[in-house]
Amino acid sequence: MVSNKQLYIAMGIPLLFNAALIGILIAYINAKVDGLETKFDARFEVVNARFEGINRRFDAIDERFDCMRDLWRSELHRVEEVLDARL
Numbered sequence: 001m002v003s004n005k006q007l008y009i010a011m012g013i014p015l016l017f018n019a020a021l022i023g024i025l026i027a028y029i030n031a032k033v034d035g036l037e038t039k040f041d042a043r044f045e046v047v048n049a050r051f052e053g054i055n056r057r058f059d060a061i062d063e064r065f066d067c068m069r070d071l072w073r074s075e076l077h078r079v080e081e082v083l084d085a086r087l
């Protein structure tokens with residue numbers, strides 16, 4: 001017959017061993033996921049840098065359109081003054 005202490009040891013040691021293995025497995029998986037996150041973050045930084053370049057180009061184009069609009073307004077104002085002077 002098995003005493004209570006032997007039964008507790010026979011059941012407790014495998015449970016503790018399995019818990020330790022599961023803990024190690026979870027730590028390993030977390031390390032792998034963190035590695036993947038850093039890789040994706042590095043790739044997205046490159047993509048974000050590309051989008052920043054594109055946004056700067058569009059800002060420059062918007063500025064040129066604003067300048068052209070101001071130029072056209074001044075030219076049209078000058079033409080209006082010439083027409084008013086002739087009439």
